[in-house]
Amino acid sequence: MTQRTLFSRTHCATQRQATRTLRQALAAAGVCLLSVASSATGLAAARPNPAISQATYQALFNQLSAEPLRYGGLASAHNRRILIGLHQTGAGTVAGEMMRLDSAMRPLDAGPVTGTLTAPGSAQLSHCHLNVTLSDRDITLDGPCSATLLSGALTTRPRPSQLWSQVTNFISPDTSVSQYWLSRDTWQAAVTPAAAP
Numbered sequence: 001m002t003q004r005t006l007f008s009r010t011h012c013a014t015q016r017q018a019t020r021t022l023r024q025a026l027a028a029a030g031v032c033l034l035s036v037a038s039s040a041t042g043l044a045a046a047r048p049n050p051a052i053s054q055a056t057y058q059a060l061f062n063q064l065s066a067e068p069l070r071y072g073g074l075a076s077a078h079n080r081r082i083l084i085g086l087h088q089t090g091a092g093t094v095a096g097e098m099m100r101l102d103s104a105m106r107p108l109d110a111g112p113v114t115g116t117l118t119a120p121g122s123a124q125l126s127h128c129h130l131n132v133t134l135s136d137r138d139i140t141l142d143g144p145c146s147a148t149l150l151s152g153a154l155t156t157r158p159r160p161s162q163l164w165s166q167v168t169n170f171i172s173p174d175t176s177v178s179q180y181w182l183s184r185d186t187w188q189a190a191v192t193p194a195a196a197p
Contacts (some may be wrong), residue, residue: 057099057107064097066116069117071150071182072190079103080189084113084130084150084182093117098132098139105193109134117145125149146156148184153177 064070067085074081080103086096094117099110115130126147131138137159143152155177 004187054107057110060097060099060110061107064099067096069094069147069184070187071097071184072187073180073182074190079194080108080179082182083187083190086113086117086130088117092118094128094130101190103194109136113136115141119146128152143180145167150182151180154180 008062061083064085069086069088071084072082081101081134082090083099083101083182086094086097089095094113094115096113098113098156100108102108111132111134113130115128115131117128117130125144125146126159128141128143128150130141130150132141138157140157141150141152142155143150145151
């Protein structure tokens with residue numbers, strides 16, 4: 001009977017240790033897969049969107065240029081250019097487009113903009129809340145604005161396409177917050193190619 005009890009205890013201890021080791025291995029594999037998925041998502045965000053043709057970008061740029069409310073800005077990171085064109089769709093509501101260009105004026109991404117802008121024709125500051133939908137992320141612009149200025153907090157929320165990234169984003173949302181300052185006066189600088197060195 002003593003041998004039988006010793007065998008049962010040894011077998012249970014071995015089984016618990018094997019289960020613990022298996023759980024640790026699965027957790028390590030999950031972390032590796034999640035890190036690979038998140039790094040692939042980060043790399044995809046830095047490249048131009050190949051699904052949109054140059055002709056589509058040109059048509060969007062022409063549409064942006066024709067909007068009554070145009071804002072531009074030069075981003076300090078990699079000398080990128082940001083363009084937003086808006087038109088009034090109702091009392092206090094606006095819609096339009098946003099485009100991001102690299103330093104050589106090549107389009108990186110673009111998407112529709114919708115939101116609210118109190119008194120869009122006035123030079124007096126009011127509050128605006130704009131949502132930009134891009135292929136891989138959503139951007140929210142929130143802050144003071146006028147007919148000549150957009151500024152405030154910029155919140156970026158990625159929309160992961162891979163299952164592991166979706167699970168990770170659900171558990172711990174990957175949201176980044178920064179500041180933006182776009183103006184009507186900077187539009188011309190943002191659409192003018194940089195002089196060749």
